[in-house]
Amino acid sequence: MTEFSQLRDSLGMPVREVAKLLGLSPATAYRYARGEAQPGVAELELLRRLASSGPAKAAGAPDSTAFRFIDLFAGIGGLRLGFESIGGQCVFTSEWDRFAAQTYKANFRDDPFSHEFAGDIRPYSANPSLIPEHDVLLAGFPCQPFSIAGVSKKNALGRAHGFQCEEQGNLFFDVLNILKHHRPATFILENVKNLERHDKGRTFAVIRDRLENELGYRIDWRVISARPWVPQKRERIFIVGFREDVGFSFDGFEKHVPPQDQWPTMGDILQSHNEVDPKYTLTEHLWGYLQGYKAKHASQGNGFGFGLCGPGDVARTLSARYYKDGSEILIEQPVGRPRRLTPLECARLMGFERDGREWRIPVSDTQAYRQFGNSVVVPAVEAVARHVAPFLERALAAGADTHTPRSGTDG
Helix, strand or coil, rough: CHHHHHHHHCCCCCHHHHHHHHHHHHHHHHHHHHHHCCCHHHHHHHHCCCCCHHHHHHHCCCCCCCCCEEECCCCCHHHHHHHHHHCEEEEEEEECCCCHHHHHHHHHHCCCCCCCEEECCCCCCHHHHHCCCEEEEEEEECCCCCCCHHHHHHHHHHCCCCHHCCCCHHHHHHHHHHHHHHHCCCEEEEEEEHHCHHHCCCCHHHHHHHHHHHHCHHHEEEEECCCCCEEECCEEEEEEEEECCCCCCCHHEEEEEEEEHHHHHHHHHCCCCCHCHHHHHHHHHHHHHHHHHHHHHHCCCCCCCCCCCCEEEEEEEECCCCCHHCCCEEEEECCCEEEECCCHHHHHHHCCCCEEEECCCCCHHHHHHHHHHHCCCHHHHHHHHHHHHHHHHHHHHHHHCCCCCCCCCCC
């Protein structure tokens, strides 16, 4: 390792930030880091003086971020949390649901929101120059048109699904317009695992064709289960694309997965019985209805019905419809009828409240259940971010060698 790289590591700063500190182009700084060129005596001396003060001083430097990203269809910010964990800075957010935006802003309130917080993404996809330059695009574009439950419901109602769903299904093409204009180094798209199989695979074939053949990105994808991080059976597809060929694949992702003997159960996220408001206990009428519904379908040989959990169990997938009756995840109680999860327990089940991080819930229970049911599992996203990180640094280095730095930015 070169002395330049050793000093950079001790400062805890990304290469691009060291370049800005020294007044260098990112391309030159990356050549220093790779040992392809030698820094000057004055440059090394400045880094030695800063390193002698430790990483805390360097961390206080202005705009000390590894990369900039935008957060589209942001929900309550699960993708953002994952990519902030590897040093990213959010420079643009879009979320059209006013209640989700309320929760997002309550939990990122230390963010000065000097960047724009947009509602409807469509005016911005029509004119992508309104969106600031960025290195990474994150988008959890609406999944209901592609989910098994969503497709079944729309079929039953005689409504279009997938790309034919005008309200939500074609929002992928808004993402495409933004990618086409800005050409960020990397993008990460998230959706339900059924996206890969929707319409006999034709939907995913269109997505691949547009990303790979039309835009020229190198992509890989994987369906990832949240089970290693939270006590929930929840699978989502992550599609990662790089503008440059940096050799990215999901091979080796397993190193970011906790060993199975560390996987949590419901007991790790449940509040004590004395902490739970009695209002979360099912009414006698609702409990009777759910029992009858399950018995009816059991007699027909299928498994439809409620899911009952104790401390040692793993929950079904938390859905956006949880506010209706809570039937997919009911919690056993010492006596009497079961109860729903509380919103706080949902925050834990989705990994928003975890490892000392508190999650503010400024909305009604109904809106909170919808928000968590529509969201991502944060520690799973953090694992994806950690896997992407070394390839992203390589991509940013390649971009620095081939692109003119943007005025007023860190690269």
